[in-house]
Amino acid sequence: METKSGSFFRFEKIYRQFDTNRYLEESAEVEAGSILIVTGPSGSGKSTLLKILARLMKPDSGEVYWHDKNWLAYSPVQWRSEIQFVSQKPIIFPGSIKENLMLPFSLKNNKGKKVNTELILYYMDKTGLPSQMLSQEAKTLSGGEAARVALIRALITEPDILLLDEPTAFLDNETRIITLETIDEWVKEQNRAAIIVSHQEEDLKHLNYQEILHCPIRKAV
Amino acid sequence: MDSGYIPISNWQLILSLVLVLITGLVSMLMKLGLFKSLLWGTFRAFIQLMLIGYLLTFIFELNNLLIIIAIILLMSFIASREATRRVTKIAFNPSISSFLTLTASTFLVGIIVVVLIIAPEPWYSARIVIPIFGMILGNSMNAVALALDRMHSEIYAHIDQVEQMLAFGATPWEASRYYIRKAVEAGMTPTINSLMVVGLVSLPGMMTGQILAGMDPSEAVRYQFVVLIMIAAAVAIACLLIVSLTYKKMFNDDMALSENIRNK
Incomplete structure (x- = not known):
């Protein structure tokens, strides 16, 4: 089954039809310690591609390999906690910011993951969220604050791969840059990688990406 | 007299x-x-x-046991049709699950009441079994309709949250349990509320009937009490069963949200 050995994460001919006559069909690879940027016009299925890679949606066909093992060899639950998708619209749950950050650790599949308070404080400080905010009700957050909380929530569970859908969509210029730098720094450590959907060229300046995958709008005839 | x-x-x-x-x-x-x-x-x-x-x-x-069972199964079938007919905006077909739910909860609670509490001779006396099982069914039917409807609307209204939980590595149950709990609560609330006001706001039909038929009111209330807590137990079991049997239908075999739910 393996066509190529030694690749960290790759997807081959991920095909899916959507919106009646459009479809996406993409292949790419990302090495450990690097970032793959996915660009393209809106409606090209970039978000759908990320959800497929996270196994939140099924492709019509195509395969994904992680550590050269087919994705179906992993349980979907384990896959999703190690290859974590963060949606463009930050999803916040009832309760405080702290409760929001702790939520993933309450799951059976994440029992082995330990809450690292220092790491939480580090990322909050780095992305411009004061630590006093931890006890604040999450629903009072602005869009930009919520986006950073959602990103930190993913970072602290220490997945292997982050799938980020427009991580800077809700951010102002200043927090945008520090957030991108945070992601960039996160990827460099250990065996990690990120696939980031972005159509802001500005973003690319702040990321040490390996490759750009351009998704055109494909229409079925 | x-x-x-x-x-x-x-x-x-x-x-x-x-x-x-x-x-x-x-x-x-x-x-x-x-x-x-x-x-x-x-x-x-x-x-x-x-x-x-x-x-x-x-x-x-x-007073034939097999005929009684056949009648109760028919009643369960009609009740399950009625329960699912009322739930319109649903992305899967719940008829089989609601039939199983209503049959199981009715038989379980009904048999406890008839055999252990009322204990007629013979134990399957149709005069007792059919009205008792009928009352259980009528109430469980409403509860099943409410719980199904609520589960679907809660999950649909919180589809982003459910998907985010899945993205954290949650199982379908972990991702939806908060909303499933609300559905069970919605199904049980009318019954629990009726326990509070019974005798104060209204006299239940069964008790009224027994009083008209000449039973001493202090005897009739005993029956009514048993019937009320029997209904509460059956409703609780029915709500729990219907959500357990159906919540997975909102997810696919890869433990992700089913396309039916996403496209609603």
């Missing part, structure tokens, strides 16, 4: 038609256009009740 059952004779039955005339007069005076429906409704009610009266008399005399 003050207590005791007073039968209604044929004459008295015909006399009761005076009441239909009153209803008809209101309809005519107010030009409601309900007169035809009223006559047809009265006729149907009369025929249906007479038929069921004879049928029940027949069944009670036969």
